[in-house]
Amino acid sequence: MPASIASFILIASFLMLPACGSSDNQGDYSVAPHVDFECGFNQALSCTTQNADKNVFIGLHSDANLECGDYLALNSVTNSFDYLAYSFDYSSVTKTKAHAGILTGVATQWVNSSLAPVYDMEAETYRVCAFIDLNENNALDVFEPVQESIITIGQGFLPLSNWADY
DSSP: OHHHHHHHHHHHHHHHSOOTTOOTTSOOEEEOOOEEEEEOTTTOTTOSGGGTTOEEEEEEESOTTOOHHHHHHHHTTTOOHHHHHHTSSEEEEEEOEEETTEEEEEEOOEEETTOOEESEEESSEEEEEEEEETTSSSSOOTTSEEEEEEEETTSOOEEEOOOEEO
16 A cells, blocks of 8 residues: 555656646747858858958847947957856857858857856747957957848748958
């Protein structure tokens, strides 16, 4: 008889656990997006194949009215991508590749503002702020390509293709 009581308690405790990923006080989540980017010479003068293998910083911020260039410049004074990551809800750093005369790449790995890996994100609208770090000092500088747009998590991949020199 004690074995069946123990089995009953074990089954009852599993039934009372919340479902994986569910919580009454949290919003909906969706898989973290893939962000594809391409930057050509016709968009930003520095988007040439000689600038392949440079870091691209991409930040997502819940303030959709954020002015990316000013915000990135202000928060990059420490010359640290980690410090920039603290300023955004989510961020990613990836490398550029040269392809058919333009710079391309894709960001698939994200961290939150605590630098912990993120695989799903709150399904809401974010301001996307990105720059290509041409001089490799981990900060946004004059004449480096910068991009900003809006994304709603859950809409699929996001292309970044409207770059301009800062």
